[in-house]
Amino acid sequence: MTKWRWSRRTLLAGAATGALAVGLKARTGIARSAAKLSVGFWDHWVPGANDTLTRLCRAWAEKEKVDLTIDYIPSQGNKLLLTIAAEAQARSGHDILAMNTWLPGSYAERLEPVDDVMKEVIARNGPTNPVVEYLGKPDGHWRAVPATPGSQMKGPATRFDLLKEHAGIDILAIYPPDRPADAEKAKSWTWEALLAAAEKCHKAGYPFGIGLGTTSDSVDTWGSLFHAFGARLVDEKGNIVVRSDETRAALDFAKRLAAFLPADAIAWDDGSNNRWLIAGKGALIFNPPSAWAVAKRDAPQVAEKVWHHPAPLGPKGRFGPYLPYYWAIWSFSPNKAAAKSLLLYLSSREAAEQLVAASQGYDIPGYLAFNDFKTWLEEGPPKGTLRHYPPGPDQILSIAAAPAPHKIAEQIYNQATITKMIARIVQGGDTIERAIAWAENELEGFMRG
Amino acid sequence: MAQASVVEAQVKEAAQRDRGSGLAARRARIAFLFCLPLILLVVALVIYPAFYSLYLATLNKSMTRFVGLGNFAFLFRRETFWMVVEQSIIFAVSAVIFKALIGFVLAHLLHALPPRGQRAWRGLLLVPWVIPPAMSTLVWWWMYEPSYSALNWLLMGIGFAPVPWLGDPYWARFSVILVNVWYGAPFFMIMYLAALKSVPAELYESAEIDGANAWQKLVYVTLPMLRNIIAITVLFSLIVTFANFDIVRILTAGGPRDMTHVFATYAFKLGIESNDIPLGACVSLFMFPILAVAAVFILRDVHRRSREIAGVSG
Structure with a gap:
């Protein structure tokens, strides 16, 4: 029977790997175990709007070294609604899913609270409009992060x-x-x-x-x-x-x-x-x-x-x-830290402005201070x-x-x-x-x- | 010596019997193995979901607490639910009656055609049944569409007033039943045509010799010979029509004023769209006892009739 021996070389290699992992975690702010993330976004009807969202997400994934999978799910034929219902029942599926109006409240018990994300987002963007808060904070806790795509x-x-x-x-x-x-x-x-x-x-x-x-x-x-x-x-x-x-x-x-x-x-x-x-x-x-x-x-x-x-x-x-539309994280998601990091990134003013431009002005972000984007002044005829x-x-x-x-x-x-x-x-x-x-x-x- | 040969014969017979029963057992095992994939599919896609929906129906709205039959008791007190029960029955029964009648007439017309022409007509008349109903219903929706109805365009072209096909509750009921009849009648037609072809020509010849006219041949020869197939197609269609979803969902989504909802669309409305899955499960389960009662009566009649035929031929 072979007995494991701790050699000096093994110990040094182990220590180096550990130090690298701690360093990476500190740099990115997310757990390294969460190197994968699966997202189901609402499939925007405006041609090209999804491309901008994909580009933003890819930039974040590259920076954070996360293996990101994106699905665009249409709301026609209740496809998104059925996907949400099925994943909630199966307790398996995407880490993040787009949810509209009443759904964050409907699935509140199965969603990861995002009070920490929203605290930071509100500190940065200012308050949300009252409808966003009424629907996104149904039980005193933020259950989802307001999404720009689809909010109208x-x-x-x-x-x-x-x-x-x-x-x-x-x-x-x-x-x-x-x-x-x-x-x-x-x-x-x-x-x-x-x-x-x-x-x-x-x-x-x-x-x-x-x-x-x-x-x-x-x-x-x-x-x-x-x-x-x-x-x-x-x-x-x-x-x-x-x-x-x-x-x-x-x-x-x-x-x-x-x-x-x-x-x-x-x-x-x-x-x-x-x-x-x-x-x-x-x-x-x-x-x-x-x-x-x-x-x-x-x-x-x-x-x-x-x-x-x-x-x-x-x-x-x-x-x-x-x-409003929201992005919600399932409570059963194994990649919550990465999911929160992505949602924080997508909630910035810069991201919202790009998304509004890509939607040709259709989308209206849920933050009161975001109602001054130049897209709305320029669109026509x-x-x-x-x-x-x-x-x-x-x-x-x-x-x-x-x-x-x-x-x-x-x-x-x-x-x-x-x-x-x-x-x-x-x-x-x-x-x-x-x-x-x-x-x-x-x-x-x-x-x- | 004679005794020894008798014993030998008995032993041989017993061995043959054993071999026979062994063969039968092996064949049964093989048959079971062949059926196993289907059995597994039925268990996974029918039996398990059925029991799961029974379980769901006993939970409260947020699915955190067992409430027994509380959801059923709640439904029984709702005005809208009883309206859905009434509509489902009107929808299924009237659609099945018309499908059976039209299918019966078409089958006779086809049967009377020469074989060459019959094939072409049979293919054409089956078209509504082979198109996926979600697709064909979209075409019907375009014909009924509130603002741009193609049917209304035709009606107005010949001097009639436009009809609110989907806007008036009673016209909307008529419209969804009409589409279901259009879609389902070819199924009856093909079943009745197959049954008509299996009726022995001698029976009609004997009836003719006895001086029976066309009506009497229909009543005393065709109908009794088709009784079983009529009962089975009616039962099958009743089950499928009661569970219909796509036609009502696409044409009216249950409106106006919930007056075209059937069990499946109402269950979807409550369970998925209003996020009350236990109540939606209850509504869908309500179909089961209605269909079970219909199935018992119809199958009992089929069984009795089969025994009568077996008795006559025996």
Whole structure:
């Protein structure tokens, strides 16, 4: 039997290897055991946007000597959603996955807290916007790091020519291409003004393309209307508060507005409003600049007349729907230190600015101090169409179903309780009181623990 | 001596019997080994997920606590769930009835054609069934599309008002059933055609000699001979139609106002999109007792009928 002997040479070699490992760890700040990292990013629809993200990641991986694998997972057909669900069940898969809106809260128990990362990021970038914090910090801990790719606003994308011609509203005078919004004139851009314009444009043959379906665009738009009227379904403590004068006012307004929307708006999905605008059939939709970007390619004569600007003002304020994306680290990831290092790197202002430029201005980072990138000033035609796309000072960023506790709000949002209430009144013949009673019953169900 | 030869014969017979049973056992083992890959696949992809979904259905929303049948009790109190039950039944039963009727008529028409023309028609009529339903449903969606419906374009071209195919709940129900019938009728057609070809021509000749007209031949010869295949295709189609997902998901996603949801799409909505996997599992499991009851009745009838046929021929 061979007996192991510690020779002087063996001891010296061991000591040298140990010293090198400690030195490398100190230099890179990550554990050497985590020399591999697997990431699943959201597959950006803007051509070339993924390339910039890949380039940034590769630069980090080279510097940190990490073997990095990147997958781009599309959200079409719920591919990303299904991947997340499958990895959560299997407790295996990527180290980092992109998650949108409600998912960091949904999977909070299975995600690595990133309070340490966010402490450093916020110290560097300043505070996040309130929606990012509401969704990313569902239980008092940051469960994911705000991601730039995919984060978006859903304000109006307006045909400024049609709105001026048929409704007499000069949206460019309120939100000019070369300077900040005219605060005084912006006070006239209210939901009542939108309703009057909707009626006039409907008469002129260009109805506003606001969907009443159950997908995100519809839910976000009507959710911001509810917030603007002060209507909430469930408060932050989890009490059902849908039976209120504010809800009645919001539903009454929605009923009046729905009369001037396309007859089939109830069956619309997230692509319907885009097609509506691109085909030149309507004067206004609520959407990020994706419809405009497609129009630039397919219908340039439409694209050059589209203007992105904040949502109207309601009795309780001007609420702009904001939908953030996040990067989350699974609690079962064996490479957490490397994952945190990458997310820290991608959260820098420089990285965010490059990512916004690569998305042609579609992405809006979740940090309030990042709303001044020059991409939004330069994109066009028409030049300046994205100048007022990032949230301005008079906007309150919101997400439908807030401020309900996360697990309840998620159900309200995903099951489109708000738009179904409106659809029951508009199409189903329910009274406002009956729709509220139906919603109360649904909300009781969402309270299930 | 005679006694010795009898014993010898008995021993030989016993040895032959042993050899026979040994051969049978070996053949059974080989057969089992051949079936093993399929058995393993069924266990991995059907039995295990079925038991896993049973387990999931007994957990609370965040899957941290056992709640027994609490999720089922919760579902029974939901207005929307009962609407989904009603819709699933309307969707599956009406679609299967129409598929069976259309398949039956088409099979007879094809059967009456000369063999040369029959092959071409058979191929053409099978096309809806061989195209992946997700793809063909996308084409249907384009025809129904709320703003740019190709069907409405045609209707308006001939002076009719456009139809809200997917915007009105009742039209939407009709639309999803129509696509399911279009997709599934060729399956019935091919099964009934195969069955028609196996009906002995002598039966029709005898009926004709007895003075039976076409209707009587259909009622007293064709239908009894096709009864088993009709029962089995109906059962099979009922199971597949109840579990349908892609058609409803692509055309309406359950809307408007949840009025076209079927079990599978509602389970997906709750389980995956709303991240309530236990409740989604409950909804999908609810199909099981309904289909089990249907299967028991239909298979019992098939079994009785088979015994009758065996008794007659015996």
